[in-house]
Amino acid sequence: MAVTEKLTRKTGQQLPYREELTPVSFLERSGQVHAKRVAVVDGERSWTYADWRARARRLAHALRAAGLQKDDRIAFLAVNSEPLLLAHFGVPQAGGVIVAINTRLSAEEVAYIVEHSGSRMVFFSPELEPALTHVGKEVRRINLGTEFEAFLETGSEEPVESWLEDEYETIAIDYTSGTTGRPKGVMYHHRGAYLNALAMAIDHRLDADSTYLWTLPMFHCNGWCFTWATIAVGARNHCIPKVDPAQVWSLLRGEGNWHFCGAPTVLIMLVNDPGAARLERPARLFTAGAPPSPTIIATMQDLNFQLEHVYGLTETYGPFTINVSPPDADAQARARQGYPNLVAGEVRVVDEQMQDVPADAETMGEVVMRGNVVMKGYFENPQATDTAFAGGWFHSGDVGVLHADGQIELRDRKKDIIISGGENISTIEVEQAVAAHPAVMECAVIAIPDEKWGEVPKAFVTLKPGQTATEAEIIEHVRAKLARFKAPKAVEFGELPKTSTGKIQKFVLRDREWAGREKRIN
C-alpha cells in the first residue's frame, strides 16, 4: 500500500476513494441488493439474503461478545453446511481469522491444527465430535446445532463496525494436508480472497440466477473461494454434507442453473453412477486437483456438463490458472492447466536457476507463481515461507511444461518423473493412457527400479465394478496410445491408497516398491 495513503488514514482524514478490499463487503451488499433472493439452502432450512446477512452479523457480534480480539483464530471442523458458509463472513466481519479444518483428518492432526493456529474457539459438526478428543480443554467448543443457534442469539443484527485496517490482513488460514511432516497453515489475506472471488464468479459465469451446489468441501481453499464468489453475485448456495451421486443427479435434474466444483475423483463417481444420464439443461463445473483424463472430459461433455479445467494449490487460494480452449478443442488440449485467471498474476515454468524453460511443450520445469492470489506465507513458519518464496516467486513443487501458446501443462509432481533409459516419462501421461481403458476406474503410475532401464513405470489399477482386464491387456492398450517405452512394465490390480481428501498417495506405493534402497531414483 502507498505510504501516503497509510499516513493519511492514520491521521484520521478520510479519503472517499480509499476502501479496503474485503469479501465481507459482498454479503453486506447482497443483503440489500438481493434481499429477497434465497442465499442458502441446507436440508429443510433456507435463508433469504436479507435474513442471512442478519445472521452473519449476529455471528460477528456474538464472537465479539464472547471475547474475540482482532486477528483471533476461530476454528471450524464441519461438513459442508450453512454455518460453515456463514463463518466465511461472520468471522472476518468480527475481525477474526477463519480456520476451516479438513474433516477427514485424524484426531491428532485436528488437535495439532487447533493448537498451532492458536484458535480460541472451535465450532464443530456434531457427528465429528470424536475428532476433537485431543483438543485442549481451554478451547471453547460449540456444536453446530442447538449450541450454535443459542450462540447466535447472543449477537445482534446491527451493522458491525469494521476493524479492518489493511486489506493485507489475514482472513483465513488453510492447513495443507501434508505429504511430509506437519500440516502448514496457509495464510490468505482479504485482498486476495476478494479478487479471486470475483475471478471465480467471472470464470464460472455465476449470477443472481445461479445455484451453486456444494460438492466441493468448503474447507478446501475455502471452497476455492466460491464461499465468497457466490455471495458476491447473489447466487443461491445449496449445501450438502457429502457427495452422494444419486442425490447430486437428482438435484441437477431439478430447478436451477447449476454450478459446482469437484476433483476428477468426484466426476468419476458421478459418471459411473447408475443414475448418470444426459442433463436437459447444462450444468457448469470446475475440476482441479489432477488433470481430468480425456475419457472423463468426453464423457462429461456427452452428459451435458460444461467442464472447465482449473489449477491451483492451497497456496494460491485454489484456482490460479484456467484452461482456455476453443469449443472444438480435443480432450488433450483441455487437460492442460492453462493460463492465469484474470486477477491471479503470473505463472512461469522454470529450471533450477529460475530460467524459463523453452515453450516447447517438452522441457520440464517447476511451476512458479506470483500475484495477488498467492498466499501471504505459512502461519508462524517463516522458514517454510522463505523456502516457498525463493527468488520472489511461489514454488509450487509441480513439474510442468510450457506450450507454445503459453498454457502450462503439468507433467508431474517434482518427484514423479520416471527416467527410463535416459528418456523422461511423465507418470500423468501414462496414467491418462491407462485410464482411457474402458474397464479402468482409476489408476496411479509410479517409477520402480529396473535392472536394465534404471526406472520403469508400474501401474496400480482399480477396475470398474463388474469389469475385468488383464495386465497384458492394459499394457497393450497403453502401447497403442503412447511410445512403447512409456507403457507400464507391470500392472497391479486393487484399491489405491488415498489421503483423507481423496488424493492418491503415490508415496505409499513408492515406499513399498523402493523399500530397502537409499535413493528413489535409479
Place this chain on the structure above:
Amino acid sequence: MIASAFRQELTPVSFLERAGTVYADRLAVIDGERRFRYREWRARARRFAHALRAAGLKKDDRVAFFALNSEPLLLAHLAVPQAGGVLVAINTRLSEPEVKYILEHSGARFVFYSPELGPRPGGIALGEEFEAFLQSGCEDPVESWLDDEYDMIAIDYTSGTTGRPKGVVYHHRGAYLNAVALVLENRLRADSVCLWTLPMFHCNGWCHTWALPAAGACSVSIPRVDPPEVWRLLEEQGVTHFNAAPTVLIMLANDPAAHRLQRRVRVCTGGAPPSPTLIAQMEELNIEIQHLYGLTESYGPFTLNVMQPGVAQLPLEERARFMARQGVAHVAAGRQRVVDEEMRDVPADAQTLGEIVLQGNVVMKGYYRDPDATATAFGGGWFHTGDVAAMHPDGYIDIRDRKKDIIISGGENISTIEVEQAVMSHPDVLEAAVIAVPDQKWGEVPKAFVTLKPGRSLTERDVIEHVRTRIAHYKAPRTVEFGELPKTSTGKIQKYVLRDQAWAGRDRRVN
C-alpha cells in the same frame, strides 16, 4: 511498493498483457477495414509504449488524445499507462478555446489527433503519421514504471459549475476494479462483441476500454453514431453489447433501418433514465436495457439498476418506473448514500430528497491541480455528486433533481454558468440566466433567459450563433427568451422561478 510473491499492483495494463497470450488468436479490434488480433494488438500497444518513451516521455507525463472513436484511441488506453504516462482523452465536441485550455491545464507533452477534426500543429495525426510513430517503438515487453496502484492513469475533463472544465484524476486501481466489475456485471466474455457507440472519451468509455481486453472481447470501433451503419454492424459483426445514452437509443430506435435483431443484444444506458417508450421499443428490437448511473468522478458506472425477481413480469409502465431508478452500487464500486445538509441519511421513503454521496474504490482521486475543488467535492469524506435523489425502501436511489447547475443533454454535461458566460459576452446582453428544459430527444437542453442592454435589439438566432463561436455547439441554448429576470430582493437571479415554469406538471427536475 512491497516486493513480494503476493503483492502485485492492480493495473488494467495487465489485461492486455494477459489477453495477448490467452486470447492471442481472437479479434481484439475491428476499425473499418482494419482488424487486429490480440497477439498483434498487444505488440502494437508495446510499440506505442516504447515509442512514447523513445520520444522522451517521463513517468506521469500527460498524453492527450483529441480523437474520434478509433483503434488508436483504444490502444492509447493500454499503451499510454504501460509507458508510464497519463491519458487525457478530450471530448471531440469541444470548441477550440476549450481544447486549448485542457491541453494547457493538463500540461500535455504529446497530442495525438484525428485529422478529420482539423489540423493541430505540433500534434501527431492519427493515420500515416501515427503509424510512423509506432515504428519507432519495438514489440519487446515494456518494463513497468508503476510504483503504486494509486498512481494516475487518466485525467478526464468534465464541465464543472465554475465554467472551466475540471480534470478528474483516475488511478490504476480504480480503473482495474471498475473494469473487472463491468466484466462480471455486464457479462463480457471472450466471445462478446462490443460496438463503440459510446465515445471513448466519456469516462474512458465507461471503463469498457479496459473491460473488453480484460474479457478478451472484440471491440468494433466506429467514429460516430450513424444509425443505418449501426444497424448494419449490429447484425453483420454479431454485436452482443453496446453502450449509449438514451438520446442515442432514441435515435437508433426511430431510424428507418431499425429492425428486430436476430440475437439478443445488451445495452447499458446512463446519463438519463430510459423512458417507458424507449424500454418497450428496445424490447421489440430484441435489445435488453441495463440502466446504470455514475459520473465522470466515479469512473462512469457506479450504480446499476439490478433486476429483481418478478419485475420482468410487471406491466410496462410499472417495470419502466422500476428501471428508471439509478439503483444500487455495483459489486466493486463502494457505497452510495442520500444525505441531507448535515450528512445524515434521509429516510428511505422514496420521497425525502437529499444529495447522493459516494465512497469507494471507483471514486476519483481528485481534480487535477485543483485542491480547493477537490476538498469541496470530498467534504465529510464522501464525494458529493450534486445529484438530488430519493432513497427507496429497498435501497435503490432515484434521481429527482440536480444541485449543481449542470444540464445533461444527450449524455453530455453542460455547465449553465459556462453557457451564461458565453451569452453575456455578447456586447448587447445585460444579463442572462440559463437553465435546463426538458426535451423529447436530448433529455434536457439549455434555454437562455436574456435581458438586453437598453436600446439594443437581438434575435434568438443572434444569441445562439454568438454562443456557438465560443463554446461547443451542443452547449448553445436551443431557445432564448427575452425579458426581465426574476430576482431576490438582494438582486440575485432566482433560477428556480424559471425552472418551476419550465418543468411545471412534472414530478422531477431532471430528464
